[in-house]
Amino acid sequence: MTDVTIAPTRAVELVVHRLVQQLGPDAVITDELRRRTYECDGLTQHRSIPGVVVLPTNAEQVAATVAICVAYQVPFVARGAGTGLSAGAMPSSDGVLIVLTKLRAVIEVDLESRRVVVEPGVTNLEISEAVSASGYFYAPDPSSQQVCTIGGNVAENSGGAHCLKYGFTTNHVTGLKGVSGDGTPFAIGGKAPDPPGYDLLGAFVGSEGTLGIATEVTVRLVRKPETIVTLLAAFESIDLAGSAVSAVIASGVLPAAIEMMDALAIEAVEVAVHANYPKAGAVLLIEIDGPADEVAIDRALVEASLVAHHATELRSAESAAERALLWKGRKSAFAAVGRISPHFIVQDGVVPRTALGEVLAKIGKLTGDTGVRVANVFHAGDGNLHPLVLFDAAIEGQQAAAEEISAQIIALCVDHGGSITGEHGVGLDKIGSISKMFTHDDLDTMQMIRCAFDPDRLSNPGKIFPTPRLCGEAPRVRRGDATGSGEALTGLF
């Protein structure tokens, strides 16, 4: 390895020197080629080569790295497996990228308390694997669970197909240790519930790495259900499938997962993995789990809803092998789309469940004569859409059209009372959309938390918020008028 003069700025040079002193030369990557491998996360259109990369092996080294960054006022970004889809882990070219994949110890498995304590580099699936034989699992299951790390899950508040019933990362984290953006160490919660004071766990989980870095995570385990049944239902149209989803929810059943794929997505997975899905306008995958007799009753209710909404075909899987086959198509859908289109944008938005049919119909009309196609693969049960906008960058104008359609889809979600992101996060990618959902004052309030944890905005700067709040402002009284201008008005009352 050749020594490379990195130094976008003098500060990074100084930091490199200190990092080598503290962590040793092997933990510090300055070579440009090696740094380049970290230039983006799963959303590859946003790239930036990090100023320097460090690979700490324990929490103390993470804290030391942050302390050095704070001392030199150099920004830092934490990164796990790099599977994020919002450029949330895109590095700063003049900052430090802290890669946490070497912190991968399962510190404690406490089955009596149904808790596991892990380091942030442990993968999501490793937690379930560690406790599977004892009859437990870790519920949040993002599609990338084989590789994505729990640290990244905490940052993004990851969900997954089964969060319809089991909730998100934030509902399963009971303790965190780490270091805030200004280097303050913290240890909140643990195996016991309800840590006293403000809910810092609630604030930290899902903050996309902008409040600091978690170096130890305590999660809750869930008992494996007695029975799992997976149903596949085919429909002539996506509208009918959408109505069936509403009917299932209205019937009082809470399935573990309800996933939907449209005709184009089905076509793609058939080409890619031969999942043997029926030819249809849409398919639903519905998983019901729980005690055997409850599952039997719920299944009857669900099947009745599906039939009443004109399901053209109904299949079921009861063994693990059969289930895996039904899920194979769904889980490979994103990759499969790559086979039928040279380029695509994965969108992530949420609509109220009752608006699914209407929004899907509107999305169908967005493409017009642009040549762009939209494949829908999504978590229908909680209204979390993942439209895949397919285009060919070689055809003039298609990429721009695809980006425009993708933005319009998000606008549709917001117009229908939904969200700009259900699980991928805002990151850098949606920094321009968040103002569609929140006012300046809403965002300003959120950033009060940022100011508490990271007043100098060193931790993952430039993400989530389009306009940073200045933290050092003197206390003031705001005028209650619509301008929200916030001039000091002391003495007027």
Added chain:
Amino acid sequence: MTTPSNGSRLARLPHQSGVVGVEAKRVLAPTSEEELSGILREASAERSGVVVSCNATKLNFGAAPSRLDVRIELDRLTPQLAHSAGDLVVRAGASLGFDDLRAELANAGQRLSIDEVVPGSSVGGVVATALAGPLRYRYGAVRDLILGARFVRADGQSAKAGGSVVKNVAGYDVSKLLCGSHGTLAVLTECIFRLHPIPRRSVTVSAELPAAVAAAGAQAVAASDLDVAAIEYNLEGGTSILSVLVEGSSEGAERRAAGVAELLSFDSSPRRAARLDPEPPSWWGSLPGDTVLKTTFAPGEAATALELIKSVTDDAFVVRGSLGVGTLSIGVPESTSSGELVELLGGLRRSFRALGGTVQLLCGTPEQNSTVDMFGPVPGLDLMARIKAQFDPLGVLGPGRFVGGW
């Protein structure tokens, strides 16, 4: 502060103007968010101390305010309610009665899976105190069911967080931060919750078991695949009872309840047979007294926690809580002096620390709340202080009421 021109903001007859023994100089009852905003703006300008309540059922859940210029009562805010049954979501005004909300949702066969621990609570009060009962074992605490909130900050600025869809990761989760903040960060005006269908059948299995056996029973039920909704314990007048709530379909709930009863039939215990009831016992989900110590512990330490509590209490105390979650509350008898309470609390805090837990004085008499350190050691207090300084830099909201004494 200027004399309010709007009649609704005229000082009301203070039917209960005191907060933990401190009298409010004025009581104001805004009828709209705009009025609330105006009151808070003025309070900030004058650096007043403000305590917010709605139905005033939990004013004793917090320390004495260090200053109390204005009490704001929210019970004249319009109790809005927008139920999207098809989406299993409700948007509820903070002033809405919690039981009114439940009644409305029940009409559509749905519920907010949060027990009303203190009767007469408002929606805002439940969220501000984050009081959750037995159902939290299965459905999570208040923080797990809140999807969004609207609120007015100390500086009078209105803002919102979250949204009205069940899945949403846009921006920071300010709603969770406001859960259990006891009105010291902002004043809630509206909350959005995730709902569940009302189960078709509920059965409670109760067994009289010695404390240690009850803890083992709770553990066995939690480790089973019977998928129960709540695991509660009550020790009152020397009678020690474990009660388990099973929800589901008619046949399914019965069968699983029988399964639970089977699990609770310990050969070694001087048991009476576990009983199956359609209704939970009378103590279910209520606080064990007027002065209550709340303990938390790693759920696997339930037996030790119970043993520790038993070793420092007698039959005059009531012990009640969610063994499956890892929390037990202690109802302290009226005869206990503040000095004795301080000693009891100190001893328990040392013991529970070893179980990874905490002990707080959840509520007490004005004298107790003023004498005792209600919250004990608070990990992360430095970060909390900074959050408070950001949200309420002038220390207007509930000064001295919550952790840190701010």
